[in-house]
Amino acid sequence: MINAEIAEALEETAQLLELQGANSFRIRAYRNAAHTIADQSESVAQLALDDPESLRSLPGIGADISTKIIQLIKTGSFPLLLELRQEFPSGLLEMMKLPGLGAKKASLLYRELKITSLAELQAAAEAGQIAQVKGFGKKSEQAILAAISERESVGQRVLISTARQFAQQIVDDLRKVPGVKQCSEAGSARRWKETCGDLDILVSAEDAVPVMDRLAKHPLVASVLSRGPTKQRVRLVDGIELDLRVVPEESFGAALLYFTGSKEHNVEVRKRAVEQGYRLNEYGLFRGEESIAGKTEEEIYQALGLTWIPPELRENRGEIEQSERGEIPKLITLEEMRGDLHMHTTATDGTASIREMIEAARERGLDYIAITDHSQRVSMARGLDPVRLRAHWAEIRKIREEYTDIEVLCGIECDILEDARMDLPDDVLAEADWVIAVLHYGLKQPGEQIMKRLLNAIRNPYVCVIGHPSGRLVSRRAGADIAWGDLFKAAADHGVMMEINADPHRLDLNDVHAAAARDMGIPIVISTDAHSQGGLDLMVYGVAQARRAGLTKKDVANAQPFAKFKRLLRTSH
């Protein structure tokens, strides 16, 4: 059982307890436990089997929940969850996903009208029965119908790349509104989370009206969902929703901190404020009525005895304690990246030639790149067999002679076949400057076989790095069943690096696993997997993922000068 499944069961328990109207702190306890499990890089199931007591050392997991987790791992469930599922039909959880419909209202509809599914809810709303229930009215009935019909297009999380592009465009435009002093994206987009459920934009201005008017008429805005004196919620043309908050200049830092989140980070910071006799809200840090700080995030953190924490780290994974000790790392930046070691050309499924990719890399100031087209197994992309690959490399060697200001490595993205063999023979791989080994096919194989494949690749003397190790696609496909601890141990032993694939659909390694690999001393490579010149610009997303993992320049192999990078390579190259 993987961590996400355990976390899901705990989250489901929390939701069902909400329906039951249970003690809110008890509900929160299950949610906190779910977050803790989801954030572990090691298999919690394995941990529980090895040493059941150790679960209790995880934050938010005590005697009771640890027992339930162990039952869950052994039997697939636990009694409380089974009882709750008996008590509430699963359709209620679907209903709770509709905006505006929470646990209280869902359970009320269940009690009053015996509604147990979205279909029944829709029928009841169409029949006008919802408006008759106490606490509901005509408007909530219409809102429910609208929410059901829009369910397909809205409420989906979008990739960070999409979120950033929308947010950036709107931030740029709102900055031009007269009277606007500061404007910034906030929320998960500012934290560069891999997906965003909605967008948050924060503005400081004396008068909110012109800002809200401008947003309401913005070409990217489809409709205004709600509007108050300081807060406006709109739906953008592609269905994603955006919150705008307008605050006074002296509160901008407090509001930015507040709306950047994460929620878990905020709760910890606030708790800390309360312990020190303060009150912290989006308007500032207060002692009684006296405002202590609020204009900038820095002064608020400072007043609480903390150094400023980069948004990418604000997930309550220990960053507050790090900050207290003055140990927040100097995170890797895009400008520090010197090389890009995963890209394709027209030889396989890229759209640009070798020369065009080299030129594009030079324009972006890179000192070195690796051309890494597909191996033969990827027939869809016209993957290269030994003959074509050697000809391709010969061409690269010829062309790279023309350039004195950039190093170009002859590379290959070589598949690890389903039977664990490499897709190309060793004598071919031996001629490469740079070999990325990857899983493309058979991702659903049992964990045992997946690990056999990965470990085989790591033991191959010519493999330099494992590319997009899990094979996951963000919010589309779960990755392979990997024993991460074993993978990293083997990679560290054999001097094989790990890639953070910067493609926003992949971002693989994820933040948690990248941090775990770094902790094992494995050099991390951040590469774009570009299939065109513009694909090289995806680097910013890979760097963001590395920042979320707390990586610094020294942790990243291709942030080093070329000579130093070469020394990190295995001696076979």
Added chain:
DNA sequence: GCCGTTTTCGGCCCGACTGTTTTCAGTCG
């Protein structure tokens, strides 16, 4: 249900907006 330099009970983050109320509960972030 978890947690502890105010330790084994009694806390547990805080405010805006909506709809349905007529002073507030529910939802959301």
